[in-house]
Amino acid sequence: MRIDLLFWRECPSYPEARALLHDVLEARGVDAEVVEREVLTQEEAQELAFPGSPTIRVEGRDVDPDGAGARPALTCRIYHLPDGRVSPVPSREQLEEALA
Amino acid sequence: MSIALGAGAPQFDLPGVDGQSHSLDSYADADVLVLVQSCNHCPYVQAWDGRLSEIARDYAGRGVRVVAVSSNDAEAYPEDSFEEMQKRAEQHGFAFDYLYDEPQAVARALEAERTPEVFVYDRDRRLRYHGAIDDDRDETAVSQRYLRDALDALLAGQDPPVAETPAVGCTVKWR
Numbered sequence: 001m002r003i004d005l006l007f008w009r010e011c012p013s014y015p016e017a018r019a020l021l022h023d024v025l026e027a028r029g030v031d032a033e034v035v036e037r038e039v040l041t042q043e044e045a046q047e048l049a050f051p052g053s054p055t056i057r058v059e060g061r062d063v064d065p066d067g068a069g070a071r072p073a074l075t076c077r078i079y080h081l082p083d084g085r086v087s088p089v090p091s092r093e094q095l096e097e098a099l100a
Numbered sequence: 101m102s103i104a105l106g107a108g109a110p111q112f113d114l115p116g117v118d119g120q121s122h123s124l125d126s127y128a129d130a131d132v133l134v135l136v137q138s139c140n141h142c143p144y145v146q147a148w149d150g151r152l153s154e155i156a157r158d159y160a161g162r163g164v165r166v167v168a169v170s171s172n173d174a175e176a177y178p179e180d181s182f183e184e185m186q187k188r189a190e191q192h193g194f195a196f197d198y199l200y201d202e203p204q205a206v207a208r209a210l211e212a213e214r215t216p217e218v219f220v221y222d223r224d225r226r227l228r229y230h231g232a233i234d235d236d237r238d239e240t241a242v243s244q245r246y247l248r249d250a251l252d253a254l255l256a257g258q259d260p261p262v263a264e265t266p267a268v269g270c271t272v273k274w275r
Contacts, residue, residue: 010271013143042176075177076270078143088143088237 001032008053011076013088017054024095045072052077063098103211109225110209114199117189131163135219137212138168141179144269147237156195166196171207172273217267231265
């Protein structure tokens with residue numbers, strides 16, 4: 001399984017997202033190749049259809065399909081937790097669902 | 101290098117989402133003035149917005165005014181345009197003033213780096229607290245309420261127990 005973790009360094013959520021992803025992979029015993037890529041320019045953001053940092057794709061599919069179509073930008077990405085609260089990282093549930 | 105404690109509040113005269121102009125003098129009656137570098141599009145700001153409104157409401161009767169300022173480049177980040185600021189303020193019923201710093205002069209004067217980033221000024225408009233609203237964007241995990249503690253201390257004529265903390269959030273979007 002290939003997982004792409006795209007990030008923009010100016011957004012501080014990347015380390016948290018990375019740690020959460022690896023925690024979920026370990027907890028579920030998933031053997032995956034995690035490919036990290038830093039997005040550096042707006043042009044790259046557009047080429048990669050990068051809607052913000054962090055963006056995680058499992059076998060090319062965004063873990064938050066609802067937010068995947070947002071305008072490509074060098075920005076922190078908005079996720080919504082199951083209880084409706086806003087978060088700068090996906091929820092554990094979103095990651096688990098994407099890996100199922 | 102961030103702004104030093106004791107620094108004076110910056111002068112400003114900015115449009116608010118309420119359609120009025122707001123200057124530093126507009127808040128002359130406030131015993132404590134809280135300026136918050138903010139914006140629309142940042143998830144950290146959105147995670148803290150509700151708590152900021154609660155603080156504005158809780159302290160409104162005690163001589164505290166809370167003013168959020170967005171200085172982000174709205175051309176590169178259209179979600180931060182003045183029109184979008186007005187929409188968001190209405191949708192979420194902000195209990196604080198929300199001003200648009202299109203020239204980015206306030207952000208520069210504050211040496212702001214993040215959104216949200218808090219600057220608390222005393223009666224003499226000297227900076228007494230600078231940093232985060234509290235210690236966790238997840239409100240269920242908060243253990244240190246820096247801004248509330250600073251306000252309580254200043255209103256009691258004391259020094260804030262913690263005067264500086266790192267602001268956690270998005271970067272200010274400079275032109």
